[in-house]
Amino acid sequence: MIHVPSLAIGAGIASITLIVVFFAFNVSSNESELVVAPTPVIQETGPAQITSATFFENGSPIIGNPNAPVTLIEFGDYQCFYCNQFFHKTEPELFKNYVETGKVKVIFKDYTIIGPDSISAAHAAHCADDQEMFWEYHDTLYNNWNGENNGWASSENLLEFARDVELDIDMFSKCMIESKHTEIIANSNQDAKDLGLTGTPAFFVIGPDNKVTKIGGAQPYDVFERIFNSELEK
16 A cells, blocks of 8 residues: 555645755745754754755765765655655666766655654665665665565565675674664654655755755656756756
8 A cells, every 4th residue: 555645746846945054945835934054953943944964964875976066865765655666767767867977966865654664674774885785775675665564674575685785694684683773764754854744755956056946756757857957057
């Protein structure tokens, strides 16, 4: 079954503008204004504090040219149906035309909203990152997707996936048992909530002028193409 918070393909696109990291930006919806601050601020009430760290920290290693002028941030859940659809139907062409050509770099961030296996899968990807194999494991997870909360991302299967990408199994197992990356996953989830996300996948395109465009849902290739090209023309 499809998890309710997963965003449908027809979800809308909203644009928000970020002027460096010291000014406010507005979301073109009825949401409260999000205020950008130089450092995260803990507060009892009021809008979430959005900083550059909200986008760039608590995520995967960058894939693509680190100096690419455009950044794509994806918030995803490895059990999410539409995340898997994006991975198989849209991502390959995007990577070929924009990431492999040095125009766009990508960061993946966790928003584990579907179930316990979502957290386990995210943790396994970060354990693979300890061995510099994040993206290989990330791809293996999506290539083995088989629904939501049905056991395909069980501990036993996550271990098999580690063998598939030839990780050091002792190191991987120790990482999983110790729950080494619990904090980064929790922080990434909080980043998603601070940005007002309610489902997955969700994307933010950050251009060379620091303009941020939010893309909700597994939109088709041409939506990303139009936004990328618009940013690259600046």
